Amino acid sequence: xxAIAGIDVGGTxxxxxxxxxxxxxxxxxxxxxxxxxxxxxxxxARLPGAAGVSRVHIGTTAFTNALVERRxxxxxxxxxxxxxxxxxxxxxxDWPDDLRDAVDIRSFFVSGGREYDGRPIGIxxxxxxxxxxxxxxxxxxxxVAVTGVFGPSHPEDEVQAAQWLRAENPNLHVSLSHRxxxxxxxxxxxxxxxxxxxxxxxARTLAAYQTAVGAILFISQNDGTVARGDxxxxxxxxxxxxxxxxxxxxxxxLAASRDAIVLDVGGTTTDAGVLHLGYPRPAGLDxxxxxxxxxxxxxxxxxxxxxxxxxxxxxxxxxxxxxVGFRLTQEARVFGGPTxxxxxxxxxxxxxxxxxxxxxxxxxRTVIERVDDYLRGRLxxxxxxxxxxxxxxxxxxxxxxxxxIEDLLRGLGRTVIRPAYADVAxxxxxxxxxxxxxxxxxxxxxxLSRAEALxxxxxxxxxxxxxxxxxxxxxxxxxLEDSALSYLAADALRVRARAVGDIGES
Amino acid sequence: MSFDIRxxxxxxxxxxxxxxxxxxxxxxxxxxxxxxxLLRDDAAVHVISVDEMDSAxxxxxxxxxxxxxxxxxxxxxxxxxxxxxxxxxxxLNGKIGAFFAAEIGGLQCMFPLLLAAETGKPLLDxxxxxxxxxxxxxxxxxxxxxxxxxxxxxxxxxxLLYAGAPGAAQESRERRAADDPPGIExxxxxxxxxxxxxxxxxxxxxxxxxxxxxxxxxxxxxxxxEIGRAVQxxxxxxxxxxxxxxxxxGGRRFIAGKIxxxxxxxxxxxxxxxxxxxxxxxxxxxxxxxxxxxxxxxLRIGDEVALTVPDxxxxxxxxxxxxxxxxxxxxxxxxxxxxxxxxxxxxxxxxLKSVGPAAFGYDLPYVPLG
Numbered sequence: 001x002x003a004i005a006g007i008d009v010g011g012t013x014x015x016x017x018x019x020x021x022x023x024x025x026x027x028x029x030x031x032x033x034x035x036x037x038x039x040x041x042x043x044x045a046r047l048p049g050a051a052g053v054s055r056v057h058i059g060t061t062a063f064t065n066a067l068v069e070r071r072x073x074x075x076x077x078x079x080x081x082x083x084x085x086x087x088x089x090x091x092x093x094d095w096p097d098d099l100r101d102a103v104d105i106r107s108f109f110v111s112g113g114r115e116y117d118g119r120p121i122g123i124x125x126x127x128x129x130x131x132x133x134x135x136x137x138x139x140x141x142x143x144v145a146v147t148g149v150f151g152p153s154h155p156e157d158e159v160q161a162a163q164w165l166r167a168e169n170p171n172l173h174v175s176l177s178h179r180x181x182x183x184x185x186x187x188x189x190x191x192x193x194x195x196x197x198x199x200x201x202x203a204r205t206l207a208a209y210q211t212a213v214g215a216i217l218f219i220s221q222n223d224g225t226v227a228r229g230d231x232x233x234x235x236x237x238x239x240x241x242x243x244x245x246x247x248x249x250x251x252x253x254l255a256a257s258r259d260a261i262v263l264d265v266g267g268t269t270t271d272a273g274v275l276h277l278g279y280p281r282p283a284g285l286d287x288x289x290x291x292x293x294x295x296x297x298x299x300x301x302x303x304x305x306x307x308x309x310x311x312x313x314x315x316x317x318x319x320x321x322x323x324v325g326f327r328l329t330q331e332a333r334v335f336g337g338p339t340x341x342x343x344x345x346x347x348x349x350x351x352x353x354x355x356x357x358x359x360x361x362x363x364x365r366t367v368i369e370r371v372d373d374y375l376r377g378r379l380x381x382x383x384x385x386x387x388x389x390x391x392x393x394x395x396x397x398x399x400x401x402x403x404x405i406e407d408l409l410r411g412l413g414r415t416v417i418r419p420a421y422a423d424v425a426x427x428x429x430x431x432x433x434x435x436x437x438x439x440x441x442x443x444x445x446x447x448l449s450r451a452e453a454l455x456x457x458x459x460x461x462x463x464x465x466x467x468x469x470x471x472x473x474x475x476x477x478x479x480l481e482d483s484a485l486s487y488l489a490a491d492a493l494r495v496r497a498r499a500v501g502d503i504g505e506s
Numbered sequence: 507m508s509f510d511i512r513x514x515x516x517x518x519x520x521x522x523x524x525x526x527x528x529x530x531x532x533x534x535x536x537x538x539x540x541x542x543x544l545l546r547d548d549a550a551v552h553v554i555s556v557d558e559m560d561s562a563x564x565x566x567x568x569x570x571x572x573x574x575x576x577x578x579x580x581x582x583x584x585x586x587x588x589x590x591x592x593x594x595x596x597x598l599n600g601k602i603g604a605f606f607a608a609e610i611g612g613l614q615c616m617f618p619l620l621l622a623a624e625t626g627k628p629l630l631d632x633x634x635x636x637x638x639x640x641x642x643x644x645x646x647x648x649x650x651x652x653x654x655x656x657x658x659x660x661x662x663x664x665x666l667l668y669a670g671a672p673g674a675a676q677e678s679r680e681r682r683a684a685d686d687p688p689g690i691e692x693x694x695x696x697x698x699x700x701x702x703x704x705x706x707x708x709x710x711x712x713x714x715x716x717x718x719x720x721x722x723x724x725x726x727x728x729x730x731x732e733i734g735r736a737v738q739x740x741x742x743x744x745x746x747x748x749x750x751x752x753x754x755x756g757g758r759r760f761i762a763g764k765i766x767x768x769x770x771x772x773x774x775x776x777x778x779x780x781x782x783x784x785x786x787x788x789x790x791x792x793x794x795x796x797x798x799x800x801x802x803x804x805l806r807i808g809d810e811v812a813l814t815v816p817d818x819x820x821x822x823x824x825x826x827x828x829x830x831x832x833x834x835x836x837x838x839x840x841x842x843x844x845x846x847x848x849x850x851x852x853x854x855x856x857x858l859k860s861v862g863p864a865a866f867g868y869d870l871p872y873v874p875l876g
Contacts, residue, residue: 084663089542089581115704116576121663149579184578186536384764384786385838494575 002054005429018042039051056213059220067290070102082113082149096291113149132170144193145178155443187295195237202236250429254419265401268323317370437464461497470501510550518734522831528800531612531638536581544623563603572706590661590710597657606630611638636723648689655711747827749844757846818846
């Protein structure tokens, strides 16, 4: 079995691990470089076994940062299929002003799009699309986001529109909404447009990564899977939340636990997430990326203001949410500072050896007890959020502040796991990622039965996973759910399916 | 008493109307966006009481009929609303005095707001449900015999789909069974037109002042705004948002807990199910079960039926006060269950036939908010 390298490019450090058969063989941590590429080269150079790897999986925040900083974004066109439906809500109408100012977006409404039952709203018109393609050529715009009404369940018009646009103007690069988002035309269009304005940056960046790694390149995605480098270059929007996902999955895999709660205790906050069948549970609500509302799935993360630098109220025992943050080594009492932090209480309680313990010797036992009571209550409520009744999930503790709460969690009767290599959980999560496929379809119930609809959606998700590189024997269904379109006399059924599988060795 | 709705009030109105949506009523995000585009800068919609309306003119309600999912693909369409308005207006020689919401709960309150903003006419402070209900026969107009408002029109982005002329006496053409509540045939006919025309259509209907004085549930726009503002200020001051809703709406907090189980099934175009909640903190040891059909209908605390439709059962996220729709129910979510009183117009024997527990298929008496 050949080894896989996993790399996490963070804002501060670039971490790399070499994994064989699920075991961490080697690891390295180097500073992230401004060009990113040389940091990756450097990290890989520190893994003696890296020369023989079959694949390199990289988790990167490059595209998230470009969006947040509003830089390196390409002008694009938003083309809506479905005129006159949705004209009262034009593209980018809910974007923050500074993002709208930072990138030129042209909007076009054209015929096409479908009703929920698949009937055309209007007939897709080749001449109309060719005219748009010519206008874009004149304007020098090459990036296009095509969004059809009911595109997720009836993608034919989007696919056809892309063909006609490119036939007229081969320079156009087209992102299709049904490949990116779910129902919710504006959120789906937003995600598709973000993809379009990131695409040239993604193509450049991932080409540079590819030259840095010299093996087959895979890129981490939001849902905990990876995509081949050439596919990710087409779909950069799928990478924007991969960081927390990799960290959750890495922690769970290191702890060998498929169903667990992960707590990452830092200096200011504790971030919590839950794993179901080894994957982060997705958030139910719409999610904002760089101030723009989108609707693809992100991990359901919850953050509380509890960390090593959290301020303590001695009277009540309350912890945080204010924190001294990175000034811990100047501000905390054990380091000679004036501020009572959670770290000081942990030192006084004998849970942690750090700084000068004598500086907290005067701390009253009752203060420690009050803080412990507060933490017990806060943690119990936090963990409860993630459990069904009668369920007791193990808690995986990672992060520099893990020791602050480990004993308290055990005292609550919790099973606590502190895995080895927790410091490189992100890179390990990237290395261990599988590939996936998703389908979100609607059917008229007169057309086929519920059981048949479920089978069809599941089959489509498996097909897409295989297309993404999963070896057919390894593909399993992660999610399969149906819902009716209520308030309609004729029942229509919506079915969602998601499948993942191991990457086939090539 | 009159007041104005401006750009800065839209989020409070949406938040309050979602609380009054009792789990259903649809997501108003797209409606809010259109309203924000119309109410820019100094623009305002003037809100008046029905008594302040010109007695010689008509008030127009605009509402969507359709599936919430379709609303996600086909956002509110101003041109489609105008097609309906023009049809109705031409039958009234243009005598339009105001607009009003058919349903305060959820997204419906946005449509008349959009037309009021565009035409400069006032919005009436009231609606025909006082909460959210799924069907036309559950409005005070149907219950008290003014269904569906004449003239009326159904429209979509395609244009005019149906027009009901004055004097057509819709109800008399209906062949309804003796036990059927009034308005149900109209509901069935409109629903059929809806599913044949893309699953989302707009109903526009005119009412005279006298009918409205008799049947409008008054003050619900103010109530939604008040509830929304109460939640916003509770959040800002780190106070309990659920308690703020209870105070603003004259209701009661039943239980705060954690969702432990959600069971749902889709039958006859509706989302039916039960959600079980286990009490936490002060409510430790108590548990609740809520039955829903698009909206929350029956609340049981332990074995006791604690509250039923038509009174309002609303779930909010305990921490944020964000209303929880039936679509986003999931185990683990921490929620507070709030009861709010329905309008006295919905508590009469006549109304309970259309909106009491039995109308939703539950063999239970109405248990009002005590």
